[in-house]
Amino acid sequence: MEDVVFKFYELRNFVHQVWIKSGFSEDDAALATNNLLEADLRGIDSHGVARLQGYLNLIQVGRINPTPNITIEAEALATATLDADAAVGLVSGSIATDMAIEKAKKCGIGMVVVNHSNHFGIAYSHLKKALSQGFIGISFTNASAFVAPAGGIERMLGTNPMCYAFPSPDGRHVVVDLATSAAANGKLEIAERKGKPIPKGWVMDTDGNSSTDPSILKKGGMMLPLGSFEELGVHKGFGLSAVVDLFSGVLSGANFGPWVPPFPAFAPMPSETVGKGIGHCFWIINPEAFRTRSSYDQAILTWIHRFKSSIPAVENIPVIIPGEPEMAYFSERMEKGIPLNPIVVDQLKKISEKLEIPL
Amino acid sequence: MEDVVFKFYELRNFVHQVWIKSGFSEDDAALATNNLLEADLRGIDSHGVARLQGYLNLIQVGRINPTPNITIEAEALATATLDADAAVGLVSGSIATDMAIEKAKKCGIGMVVVNHSNHFGIAYSHLKKALSQGFIGISFTNASAFVAPAGGIERMLGTNPMCYAFPSPDGRHVVVDLATSAAANGKLEIAERKGKPIPKGWVMDTDGNSSTDPSILKKGGMMLPLGSFEELGVHKGFGLSAVVDLFSGVLSGANFGPWVPPFPAFAPMPSETVGKGIGHCFWIINPEAFRTRSSYDQAILTWIHRFKSSIPAVENIPVIIPGEPEMAYFSERMEKGIPLNPIVVDQLKKISEKLEIPL
Numbered sequence: 001m002e003d004v005v006f007k008f009y010e011l012r013n014f015v016h017q018v019w020i021k022s023g024f025s026e027d028d029a030a031l032a033t034n035n036l037l038e039a040d041l042r043g044i045d046s047h048g049v050a051r052l053q054g055y056l057n058l059i060q061v062g063r064i065n066p067t068p069n070i071t072i073e074a075e076a077l078a079t080a081t082l083d084a085d086a087a088v089g090l091v092s093g094s095i096a097t098d099m100a101i102e103k104a105k106k107c108g109i110g111m112v113v114v115n116h117s118n119h120f121g122i123a124y125s126h127l128k129k130a131l132s133q134g135f136i137g138i139s140f141t142n143a144s145a146f147v148a149p150a151g152g153i154e155r156m157l158g159t160n161p162m163c164y165a166f167p168s169p170d171g172r173h174v175v176v177d178l179a180t181s182a183a184a185n186g187k188l189e190i191a192e193r194k195g196k197p198i199p200k201g202w203v204m205d206t207d208g209n210s211s212t213d214p215s216i217l218k219k220g221g222m223m224l225p226l227g228s229f230e231e232l233g234v235h236k237g238f239g240l241s242a243v244v245d246l247f248s249g250v251l252s253g254a255n256f257g258p259w260v261p262p263f264p265a266f267a268p269m270p271s272e273t274v275g276k277g278i279g280h281c282f283w284i285i286n287p288e289a290f291r292t293r294s295s296y297d298q299a300i301l302t303w304i305h306r307f308k309s310s311i312p313a314v315e316n317i318p319v320i321i322p323g324e325p326e327m328a329y330f331s332e333r334m335e336k337g338i339p340l341n342p343i344v345v346d347q348l349k350k351i352s353e354k355l356e357i358p359l
Numbered sequence: 360m361e362d363v364v365f366k367f368y369e370l371r372n373f374v375h376q377v378w379i380k381s382g383f384s385e386d387d388a389a390l391a392t393n394n395l396l397e398a399d400l401r402g403i404d405s406h407g408v409a410r411l412q413g414y415l416n417l418i419q420v421g422r423i424n425p426t427p428n429i430t431i432e433a434e435a436l437a438t439a440t441l442d443a444d445a446a447v448g449l450v451s452g453s454i455a456t457d458m459a460i461e462k463a464k465k466c467g468i469g470m471v472v473v474n475h476s477n478h479f480g481i482a483y484s485h486l487k488k489a490l491s492q493g494f495i496g497i498s499f500t501n502a503s504a505f506v507a508p509a510g511g512i513e514r515m516l517g518t519n520p521m522c523y524a525f526p527s528p529d530g531r532h533v534v535v536d537l538a539t540s541a542a543a544n545g546k547l548e549i550a551e552r553k554g555k556p557i558p559k560g561w562v563m564d565t566d567g568n569s570s571t572d573p574s575i576l577k578k579g580g581m582m583l584p585l586g587s588f589e590e591l592g593v594h595k596g597f598g599l600s601a602v603v604d605l606f607s608g609v610l611s612g613a614n615f616g617p618w619v620p621p622f623p624a625f626a627p628m629p630s631e632t633v634g635k636g637i638g639h640c641f642w643i644i645n646p647e648a649f650r651t652r653s654s655y656d657q658a659i660l661t662w663i664h665r666f667k668s669s670i671p672a673v674e675n676i677p678v679i680i681p682g683e684p685e686m687a688y689f690s691e692r693m694e695k696g697i698p699l700n701p702i703v704v705d706q707l708k709k710i711s712e713k714l715e716i717p718l
Contacts, residue, residue, distance in 0.1 A: 076648040078437040079467030108438030109470045113649055136610070152678040154670040164602045166609070174605065176598035182591055199590040208672045228591050231558040232541055236585055239535035239681040240599075242666075243523045246533065250525070250658040251495070253650050257665050274661055283468075289435040290472055291612050299609040302633055306616050307601075311513040313567045319511040322598040 003339035010359070011049060011338060012037055014348070017357045018052065022059050023066030024091075032090040038125035040338045043329030046186030047122045050344045053351060055088060055119075057265035064088045064118050070095055073115075073253070078107035081252060082114045086277060089120025089141065093280055097126045097137065100284035104135055108289030113252035116276035119143065119263050123163030124177045124326075126282065131167045131175075134293070136285040139163040142248040142255075142278055144262040147181045148222040150230070150238040153208040155222050156258050159185055160244035165323075167287075169297040172304060175323030180241040182228045188214045201228030247281040254279025362698035369718070370408060370697060371396055373707070376716040377411065381418050382425030383450075391449040397484040399697045402688030405545030406481045409703045412710060414447060414478075416624035423447045423477050429454055432474075432612070437466035440611060441473045445636060448479025448500065452639055456485045456496065459643035463494055467648030472611035475635035478502065478622050482522030483536045483685075489643050490526045490534075493652070497642040498522040501607040501614075503621040506540045507581040509589070509597040512567040514581050515617050518544055519603035524682075526646075528656040531663060534682030539600040541587045547573045560587030606640040613638025 012033055019029035036055075040048030058064040068087035072080055080099055084092035096112040103110025120126065120141050127137030143158025159179040166174040179185075183202040191198045191214035198214045205211045206220040217223070225237025249256025255275040262269070287296040308318050333339075340348070352359040371392055378388035395414075399407030417423040427446035431439055439458055443451035455471040462469025479485065479500050486496030502517025518538040525533040538544075542561040550557045550573035557573045564570045565579040576582070584596030608615025614634040621628070646655040667677050692698075699707070711718040 074649055076467030076645070077465065079644075079648045081649045106436065107466055108435030109468060111468045111644070148672075149666060149669065149678045151672050151676065152666075152669050153672050156666060156669050164598075164605075166605050174601065176602050178592070178595040178598055182586075201591045226586055226592055226595055227541075232560045232587050232591070233537070233585055235679070235681070236537040239523075239537055242533065242681055243535050246523075246525050246659070246662065250662050251644075251646060251649050251655065253654065253658075256658070256662055258669075274658065285438075285470070285610075286435070287610060289438045290433055290440045290610050295612065296610065299612075299615070299633065300605070303605065303609050303615055307508060307511075307515060310508065310511050310515050310617075313507075313510050313512050317510065319508045320594070322594070322601055 001342040003341060004345045005337040005339045007337050008037065008041065008334055011040070014352070014357060014359050015049060015052060018056070018351060018355060019066075021355045021357065022056060025067070028087075028091045031094045032088055035090040035094060035121045035125040038128065039122045041330045041333050042122070042124070042326035043333070044122050044186070044326070045341070046184070046189060049340065049348060053347045054263060054265070055090075056351065058088075058118060058263075061265045063261070063265060068092070078103050078110055080112045082112060083276065084114050084117035086116055086118065089114075089117045089278070089280060092117045093120040093126040093139070093282070094129070096280065097130060097139070097282050097284060100282050101130055101133065101135060104284040104286045108286050110284045112282050113247065114280040115252040115254035117254065117278055117280060119278065120280055122177065123161045124165060124175055127163060127165040130284050131165050131173050134167050134287065136167065136287060137163075137165045138283040138285075139280070140244045140248050140282075141280040142245045142260050144260045145258045146185070146217060146223045147225055147241060148204070150225060150235040153204070153206070153222065154258070157225075157238075157241045157245055158260055159223065160241045160248075162240065162244060166300060168300050168304060170301065172321070172327065173323055174300070174304065174321060175326065177323070177326070178226075180226055180237055180244060181223045182226050182237065183223070185223075188217065248279035249275055252279035252281060360701040362700060363704045364696040364698050366696050367396065367400065367693055370399070373711070373716060373718050374408060374411060377415070377710060377714060378425075380714045380716060381415060384426070387446075387450045390453045391447055394449040394453060394480045394484040397487065398481045400689045400692050401481070401483070401685035402692070403481050403545070403685070404700070405543070405548060408699065408707060410480075412706045413622060413624070414449075415710065417447075417477060417622075420624045422620070422624065427451070437462050437468055438470045439472075441471060442635065443473050443476035445475055445477065448473075448476045448637070448639060451476045452479040452485040452498070452500075452641070453488070455639065456489060456498070456641050456643060459641050460489055460492065460494060463643040463645045467645055469643045471641050472606065473639040474611040474613035476613065476637055476639060478637065479639055481536065482520045483524060483534055485641065486522060486524040490524050490532050493526050493646065495526065495644040495646060496522075496524045497644075498639070499603045499607050499641075500639040501604045501619050501637055503619045504617045505544065505576060505582045506584055506600060507563070509584060509594040512563070512565070512581065513617070516584075516597075516600045516604055517619055518582065519600045519607075521599065521603060525659060527659050527663060529660065531680070531686065532682055533659070533663065533680060534685065536682070536685070537585075539585055539596055539603060540582045541585050541596065542582070544582075547576065607638035608634060611638035611640060
């Protein structure tokens, strides 16, 4: 079956109404909508409206609070800890980055951690506003455990993404947004739908044997950290994933490691808890605290230009700057619309019928 | 030939005198010595006294200034930019982290970037003091270009390390210290000395073909970013390396990309310059700004304990926490001494004779 193309504004209005009917305030619905759709616009189809039903399930079982009272648990001049009161991360992440922006204006940098939260979509979406105002942003979140540590065969870490975003005056921002696992979960799902094997180095079975089965996670298997193999530095991917977990969980007061609650509402919760909900960590940095805006602008333009004009491995196929493919998707999909998989369209139609919101 | 074992204090006194004879102040000599020897103590033999002659060469050709006047170029409440005045990074890195510690005490976080610097040894050494005072630390530096970007076949990035260090109350600090390339340069040198091929995924030749030749860099070859191959996420390693370069160079005002000056004093300098020297970036974070010390302590102890007791891939070989092997080296070498390769001993003997400092 073919993808169905929706205009951005159609989907946005629909999703916004869904959050409103689910009890969200206008402001929170706008944040949740923009952050969710940013994934679809940037071509990260696994993290966009395909997850809307998943979020609604979490509201239904009481794990996402549609009317949270987000509070400041601790604060210093340049830092804060927020208790998100079980808000969806799509909302709490942007409230945290707004706060970090204000702190960066005063102090040069602002760092805000969030506990008692839920999944926050793609890491980039919370940094978009900061980028548009000329700030550098960093965004981490932990997630439920599917990844084994180097030397281990137990699910201990999430795909724990890191996003680093650097503004460029020409709008070609450098955005490094990566799961610290060898492959993101979405890539397994795509291979599974196509019935294709996956490369060695992404996953292993319960005994720790390398596997090419894209459905291995349903059989108890595990994902591998970036680096995949001992000789290729899998301990580095494990270390980076640990960094995300330590900031997002251990520092923030959220759960960490195997105690991070799962995204699917039907999945059993960990039997113990070592913190509140899942956690995020954000840094916003004002380049003008470090050098003049014009010298920063010139330097990043030079950096981008030099990398784009470096010798490519394949003639006439220039090196890709981090964030470039997502920006190309964004432009195309804003203009031509967002293609959705028929399975996703079906899910949205069911939501449309149930909540009586036209799509 | 067998390694020769030196007591830590013997080496320390020797190296300290070498810096003094090279024109360093007592304070700077102490910093440079401690930071250099930290590498030997932690088993990172490539970055310790094995590099002493390299640093002396840089002093001789006037690229390292033994009496720098390190100045503050820009400052905000929680941030600063330092011009290191061509100091060795072994010194400027620790001065920058001291400043960041003071800012973290006032603001919760301190971030200091350094330009006009030189190589700073292992990234961890600058964070040791912060760890001992209970702070979290992050340390980045850029370095001269040996690594190709994903999709490229030109040397554009250094091995650009990242270090993240989290204090644990029992002293088993979690220290993630990694080159963002698939393998560190030192590993190539070891394979070359042993005449052994290296794993596929570490390097490629000038045409972009995968190579197992450990001396390929001398033939114009390139190192690969972490992830090594397209299907294993080499774009992620490229992205992380870019992040280090953007903070250390583009934000700080140092050189970046292929313009970073080389470590060997005899290697030609890049024909152009886009900034001053090489650059570093440090963050120091006070956990007590985010939650109580006791709750942070309990959380990180739980994290470490849970990972150590997770199911290992090989029975009775527990998962290794980042930083554990280096700490084991440290304890052993403080007690039993530091084994040095005879080639390195020869270099030190020559320095000893030339500067008339007994070893």
